[in-house]
Amino acid sequence: MATELTAPVETALAVEVEGLLDSAEPEGIYRDTRECGGGLLLAGLLLISPPTPRPTKTDAR
């Protein structure tokens, strides 16, 4: 009877032990500096790039 009562607790403990031993990484965002730098450079180049030349409007009178 006592064994029947403790068995679920023991199983739960065993599962918890396994979980603690092989725990997943906590959620978090990590941005690689080099990748961020590359992205920033690209964005900067796009911002300072001259506008696309457009055909000049000719007044058709």
Added chain:
Amino acid sequence: MADVANGVALALDGGGGSYALSALLAQDDRVALAAIRVLGADVLAPYALGRAAGGGPDGQSAGGPDGQLVRRALAAYPPGADASDVSRWSYQGLAEATRAFLPDEGTSGYSGTEPAGGGANPADGQPYADRFSYSLSPENAGPAGSPNPANPASPAGSAADAWLRDAPWPKLSHRASQLAALALPGLAPALAAGLAARTEDLARGFVRAVRRRDWLQAAGVGRWLVRAPDVPDSLGLEAGMVYVRRMSGGDPRVALHALAARRFPGGGSR
């Protein structure tokens, strides 16, 4: 678990003189045994300190109270057939630490149940460091109950140890931190050598963990790094470990890793 980790950390901080694992716990408490199983070989770290420095706690044999307690923990929570690799390595690390740091007088030491998914022990008589090296990867372990061949001397010499060579650095760092208890001196030399070969990746993992505020992972990786050769000075590992410990808000497991890193240095910096 926090109580046990605190007890070990205090013992490491103070030289381990009066440490007794059995004094920290109620012996028949299954939760206490679970804590021992999770902390792994670290529960015997003060004894390793005694071996390394000639100090540490008064000698206990594997038949003493601490040895019996660890044996109970191993018997209570053996890795099952579907257990993770980390669980198996941790199990074997704790068993090896019992043999290594609580040597039995004239007997074969640990004789508890073997894990279901492998992890049978090679023949007695080998140095404990060599005995553990085979289990660097579970693929090296034979089927349950069969002896395993010793790992080749080269730490990353077989296909089974491929993760040590090929795992991307974030994954490598995560796994290394999970196995930080095996960084005790002499416990898993092949694993230490394999990780030392990837010092730069571990250093990147340390920085990544700090930036993610994953203090436990940072402290675990830091433990391997203090043993690794050629750690770049620019990493600021020593100050980094102090920072990690402070920022963890008193997490006992982080404190344990930080103190173990301080107590068991090795390698060098460049």
